[in-house]
Amino acid sequence: MQRAYGLMNTIKACYIWTNTFNDAEIAEMMVVDACFVLGFLIVMHVSYRGKSYTGKSLKLCTIMHDLVLLENQIPLFFLHEMFQCTVLKLKSDISFIQLIKPVIVSNNLFKAKLKFDKVSFGTNDHFLSLLHQCYMPPDNIKKDDMTKIIHSAIDLDRAGVKFKPSEDPTWLMGMEVKQNRVPCFFWSWNRPTLTMPVLSIDDTTEFLFRNLIAYEQSFETQSYVTSYAIAIDMLVNTQDDVAKLVESKVLVNYMGSNEEAANMINNICKNVSSDDSYYEEEWDKLNKYCNGYWPKHIAKMRSTYFSSPWSIIALVAGIILFLLQALQTIFTINS
Structure with missing residues (x-):
């Protein structure tokens, strides 16, 4: 709780609803939320079977997705502070980035792997902003x-x-x-x-x-x-x-x-x-x-005559009818 009180002004700067609650209530909410998130991520990291979330894939996925909801964001700087005074003392072989990486990776929109190596977080960053960073275009691509x-x-x-x-x-x-x-x-x-x-x-x-x-x-x-x-x-x-x-x-x-x-x-x-x-x-x-001339006219032709099986059948029938009519005309002339 002391960490929360010490960072209260920085925490308040991240939210617009802080006037609704006093410092004690804000500190309690931040600590409880941070402990839940860290506890969940530790369970995910070590895959400990005795924990309540393990084996319930639906709950796991739901929580992972909930962590990137805009209304659920918790400042990563505070989560990092709580990580240092809790998790890091018990499990020193894991970094904060390693711990939070599964949240970002599991919410990837694409089949290609996220490039997480260049991601960094500041005072105002949270899970959603980190996911957003992963899709950032390189400097040579201008808007x-x-x-x-x-x-x-x-x-x-x-x-x-x-x-x-x-x-x-x-x-x-x-x-x-x-x-x-x-x-x-x-x-x-x-x-x-x-x-x-x-x-x-x-x-x-x-x-x-x-x-x-x-x-x-x-x-x-x-x-x-x-x-x-x-x-x-x-x-x-x-x-x-x-x-x-x-x-x-x-x-x-x-x-x-x-x-x-x-x-x-x-x-x-x-x-x-x-x-x-x-x-x-x-x-x-x-x-x-x-x-261009050819793409435009070919697209129009394919849209008109080849857009459905019925239009193709009608086209083929028309061609056959035309050929039969032409043959009949030729035979009539020759006879």
Whole structure:
């Protein structure tokens, strides 16, 4: 408790509700919360079978997810102080970063591993801000004003754009359009590829996105998660778009159906405003390609004549009817 009283002014600076409680109540809440979190993380770290959480995977997952809720955040500097005067004295072979790492890793949105080595925390940091740091773009990727809109995944596919998972990306949320550097006359040999991180869609995806976006909207920080969510929202309009991304192995859908996944993605950015984009350069490449003569007309043809089995059947029937009519005309002339 003495640690809490000694850090009271710093603790109060992290919250807006501190006028509602006196110092004793705040100190008690902070100590109780910190002890619970540290106790839970120790159980997770040592996997001790006698503890109440072990063996109950649903509770474990629920608590892990609850720890990154925006309304549940506890300042890491205070958690670190409590760690030093409790856990470290009993178990000196573990660092604070090692202890809290499972919380961040278990809430990863992507299949690629989080790069946790460069993560650091300050006075105002908490679990959610650390998770946010893990998605930070490198310095060479600059944000621009959001001015461009791209087609959905299925429309891009009809125009000839391919989708491919990113291999060892320098930025976990990075998307890159790779084009053939040598101009080629044949359309099929000059198709661009959009490389993307492999996104996992499950029942926790929406709440993770919403909390990260709420954090960006509430604090003075870069809005790269919001930019990514808007980008995915542009790519996905219907369940067909989800099916295409799943087929291309850039999206893993653990939800009940592609329609559920599409609805979830479309709901993430509702009532969210952002003027920042980290993909403008790549979207410019896509739009220039899609507005070209051949991609535009091939996409229109595929949308009109090959969008469903019935349209394909109708096209084939029309061609057969035309050929039969032509043959009949030829035989009539010859006879």
